[in-house]
């Protein structure tokens with residue numbers, strides 16, 4: 001059986017006017033920051049079941065290596081405390097971790113990337129099923 005993988009692509013904004021959806025030059029605004037791709041297995045996470053998170057980071061087409069990546073899960077309209085997923089680099093620019101959502105609904109995954117150059121963060125919404 002093939003696992004379906006959800007893919008979400010977003011950009012870290014670095015406080016600039018550039019964003020993923022505003023490609024004035026016809027390309028993604030790679031100069032503005034790191035491109036972040038988040039995959040979950042399963043594609044739609046299930047409450048109380050293990051979910052694998054794979055975050056891939058690139059900058060100017062190159063993998064962002066040896067960053068300290070953290071992922072925090074927060075339910076959109078409810079406080080579930082701190083749900084941190086520990087992320088480990090398992091290939092150049094690829095960071096992997098395991099976590100679980102205690103409840104179904106709309107969640108926000110906050111992704112923070114710490115490097116010598118500084119810390120950048122972004123977030124993505126995830127739907128979690130029963």
Ligand SMILES: [Cu+2]
Pocket residue numbers: 075078080103105
């Ligand atoms: Cu909740």
